[in-house]
Amino acid sequence: MDPITTSTLCIGGIGLASAAALAVAEKYLSVPQDPRIGKVTEMLPGANCGGCGYAGCADYARAIVADNAECNLCAPGGPACAQAIAAFLGRAAAAMERRVAIVLCCGDDTEALRRAAYNGIADCAAAQATAGGDKGCAYGCLGYGSCARVCPVNAIRIANGIAKVDKALCIACGKCVAACPRKLIKLVPAAAEIHVLCSSKDKGPAVKKVCGTGCIGCRICTKLADGAITMDGFLAVVDYAKPLTNEETVAKCPGHCIRKDAPPPTPNS
Amino acid sequence: MATIPSPHTFRGGIHPAYNKALAAAAPIRELPLPARLTVPMSQHLGAPAKPVVKAGDTVAGGQLVAEAAGFISAPVHAPAAGKVVAIEETLTASGRACAAVVIETAPEQVWQPLPTFPEWRFTDAKQLIEHIGAAGVVGMGGAGFPTRVKLSPPSDKPIDTVILNGAECEPYLTSDHRMMLEHAAEIRIGAEIIRHILGARSLRIAIEDNKPDAIAAMEKAFQDTDGDVAVTVLRTSYPQGSEKQQIFSVTGREVPRGGLPMDVGCVVENVSTAFAVFDAVVNGRPLVRRVITVTGDAIAQPANLLAPCGTLYSDLVAACGGVAGQAAKVISGGPMMGFAVSSLAVPTGKTASGLLLLSPKKISDFSSQACIACGRCVDACPMRLSPAELSQCIEADDIDGAEPLALMDCIECGSCAFVCPARRPLVHHMRRGKAVVMARRAAAKKTP
Numbered sequence: 007m008d009p010i011t012t013s014t015l016c017i018g019g020i021g022l023a024s025a026a027a028l029a030v031a032e033k034y035l036s037v038p039q040d041p042r043i044g045k046v047t048e049m050l051p052g053a054n055c056g057g058c059g060y061a062g063c064a065d066y067a068r069a070i071v072a073d074n075a076e077c078n079l080c081a082p083g084g085p086a087c088a089q090a091i092a093a094f095l096g097r098a099a100a101a102m103e104r105r106v107a108i109v110l111c112c113g114d115d116t117e118a119l120r121r122a123a124y125n126g127i128a129d130c131a132a133a134q135a136t137a138g139g140d141k142g143c144a145y146g147c148l149g150y151g152s153c154a155r156v157c158p159v160n161a162i163r164i165a166n167g168i169a170k171v172d173k174a175l176c177i178a179c180g181k182c183v184a185a186c187p188r189k190l191i192k193l194v195p196a197a198a199e200i201h202v203l204c205s206s207k208d209k210g211p212a213v214k215k216v217c218g219t220g221c222i223g224c225r226i227c228t229k230l231a232d233g234a235i236t237m238d239g240f241l242a243v244v245d246y247a248k249p250l251t252n253e254e255t256v257a258k259c260p261g262h263c264i265r266k267d268a269p270p271p272t273p274n275s
Numbered sequence: 276m277a278t279i280p281s282p283h284t285f286r287g288g289i290h291p292a293y294n295k296a297l298a299a300a301a302p303i304r305e306l307p308l309p310a311r312l313t314v315p316m317s318q319h320l321g322a323p324a325k326p327v328v329k330a331g332d333t334v335a336g337g338q339l340v341a342e343a344a345g346f347i348s349a350p351v352h353a354p355a356a357g358k359v360v361a362i363e364e365t366l367t368a369s370g371r372a373c374a375a376v377v378i379e380t381a382p383e384q385v386w387q388p389l390p391t392f393p394e395w396r397f398t399d400a401k402q403l404i405e406h407i408g409a410a411g412v413v414g415m416g417g418a419g420f421p422t423r424v425k426l427s428p429p430s431d432k433p434i435d436t437v438i439l440n441g442a443e444c445e446p447y448l449t450s451d452h453r454m455m456l457e458h459a460a461e462i463r464i465g466a467e468i469i470r471h472i473l474g475a476r477s478l479r480i481a482i483e484d485n486k487p488d489a490i491a492a493m494e495k496a497f498q499d500t501d502g503d504v505a506v507t508v509l510r511t512s513y514p515q516g517s518e519k520q521q522i523f524s525v526t527g528r529e530v531p532r533g534g535l536p537m538d539v540g541c542v543v544e545n546v547s548t549a550f551a552v553f554d555a556v557v558n559g560r561p562l563v564r565r566v567i568t569v570t571g572d573a574i575a576q577p578a579n580l581l582a583p584c585g586t587l588y589s590d591l592v593a594a595c596g597g598v599a600g601q602a603a604k605v606i607s608g609g610p611m612m613g614f615a616v617s618s619l620a621v622p623t624g625k626t627a628s629g630l631l632l633l634s635p636k637k638i639s640d641f642s643s644q645a646c647i648a649c650g651r652c653v654d655a656c657p658m659r660l661s662p663a664e665l666s667q668c669i670e671a672d673d674i675d676g677a678e679p680l681a682l683m684d685c686i687e688c689g690s691c692a693f694v695c696p697a698r699r700p701l702v703h704h705m706r707r708g709k710a711v712v713m714a715r716r717a718a719a720k721k722t723p
């Protein structure tokens with residue numbers, strides 16, 4: 007027999023024997039699995055971002071089917087996905103609100119002071135560990151992009167020394183929230199348009215010294231916002247549970263840190 | 276009493292430009308008492324001290340203002356008499372914020388001494404250890420490990436050798452050098468007290484061979500000391516003053532991984548710490564001041580200043596004639612292991628050995644490149660680590676991969692970054708990696 011035939015027969019033989027072994031194993035060793043899990047996995051977007059709190063889409067699907075987990079936890083899938091899964095499983099469709107991440111700091115390099123030249127590793131936690139970071143403000147965005155590096159959909163960009171989230175791309179997985187050493191990133195309802203883009207808890211004069219666009223704790227906005235903005239010490243904080251539409255809050259903010267942005271395009275449009 | 280060359284020298288290390296001539300000839304000068312002292316609660320390794328005074332209190336010099344908050348901690352005393360005006364947050368040289376007792380010093384100085392033990396040779400070791408702890412003495416070489424803890428090794432770890440660390444291998448710094456020249460007799464008594472407490476047979480005074488005058492001064496001071504006493508002349512090499520490297524250079528013993536000097540029967544104390552021990556035991560003076568070298572090419576008159584702990588760096592600079600030209604970088608400590616500070620409104624502490632002001636021409640602005648795998652950092656590392664591999668693991672956030680490569684053994688001496696031709700911030704990577712591991716361990720301790 008020539009070498010080609012020998013090797014073809016050998017490899018083919020091994021393949022056939024293995025296939026037979028696998029077939030037998032499939033019949034006798036298979037673990038019964040709810041077929042709905044596979045179907046639900048297919049319905050999920052497959053981003054494996056972990057934003058739902060489970061170890062990827064397959065694990066979340068298993069949790070929905072087997073552990074009765076809520077089916078509205080998938081941020082990338084959005085309401086459409088939640089409804090489809092609910093309908094498939096014959097459950098009541100839970101309401102779902104799309105959320106996005108937002109960086110609560112608008113003190114870019116034009117407005118905010120840097121008190122030192124930092125030329126260490128480009129990582130926010132490392133910068134923070136070096137004499138508390140180079141930013142004059144102890145609360146502001148350092149801009150070394152630790153959030154941008156963990157974002158699975160590249161929704162965060164560093165522009166002029168601060169991080170900015172692209173609302174349209176954000177899937178609200180929450181990885182950036184955990185990555186920020188200064189805890190500046192929050193998940194907020196995507197429909198909300200007016201935000202206080204400052205996290206400084208310092209008093210007004212201290213804020214003014216280091217940033218041209220920080221919250222000085224003047225409380226003007228709280229009077230205009232009808233309860234949707236409350237004070238946390240010297241910092242105005244938006245209560246996203248309440249509607250905030252009064253655009254006067256934006257116009258009258260002397261620190262110019264209350265800003266309005268356009269709502270993102272809805273995923274289905 | 277003998278003078279012997281060191282029988283061994285640790286592996287690796289580097290030879291930076293020492294630049295010690297700037298301040299080495301300047302005798303120790305006492306800083307005029309500043310009007311305001313910001314006394315940090317964290318001047319040592321371990322838990323920050325707990326303030327026992329409040330705003331408005333009048334304190335005498337040497338009075339306890341904060342008590343130790345745990346086993347690894349140290350009390351803090353008022354460096355001068357005056358009025359406590361506030362207890363507020365301050366930034367320390369290392370970049371961390373901590374509470375500080377702010378004292379407005381009084382024109383009339385009253386001093387409240389601690390008990391003294393002139394007959395220390397006949398005093399029980401336990402009593403002396405308690406006294407040294409109560410005087411707030413900590414290691415003054417840099418880390419600030421409470422001396423009380425070092426002096427009380429468990430009974431199954433007998434100490435046979437006390438090493439007095441006068442290596443001062445950090446470039447620019449000369450405070451220990453001046454202490455050895457000007458306070459040799461006091462250092463000798465301090466060293467003998469330490470030896471008496473530990474019951475150690477041998478005493479070695481370790482000094483690098485670039486300080487012949489200090490070697491001569493120590494030889495003279497210790498000439499009639501009983502027992503096995505010798506000045507060990509170390510080869511000038513950085514980091515010769517690092518505890519583990521020095522133990523090897525002096526005794527040939529190697530401290531096991533994760534172990535302490537007591538595991539090989541040694542205790543290493545800085546010469547300034549020995550002076551502080553003398554001051555506490557014989558003079559009843561708590562550790563409230565120290566010698567700080569203010570140097571660099573951007574300071575008008577480099578000097579060795581005896582300053583109370585809690586003096587702002589700005590006061591030190593003013594006392595040295597101010598900034599000459601432009602200071603591009605200000606470093607608390609030496610250039611190898613010190614911390615760059617962004618403000619002079621930072622107080623000194625028990626571990627502040629130097630303040631370095633460098634002009635723009637001494638600072639190179641560089642960007643780091645990728646590792647070229649040349650292996651120079653491996654040759655330089657005195658702990659026999661592989662900084663290149665470690666830093667790449669940490670850069671990739673693979674802390675689990677870095678830990679088995681002995682990440683936690685890194686002493687952050689900076690030798691690797693010094694020799695790196697790609698100018699990689701290797702020590703910075705190590706510090707970040709170590710911080711992550713420490714945070715993980717702390718979290719694991721909390722949730723068993």
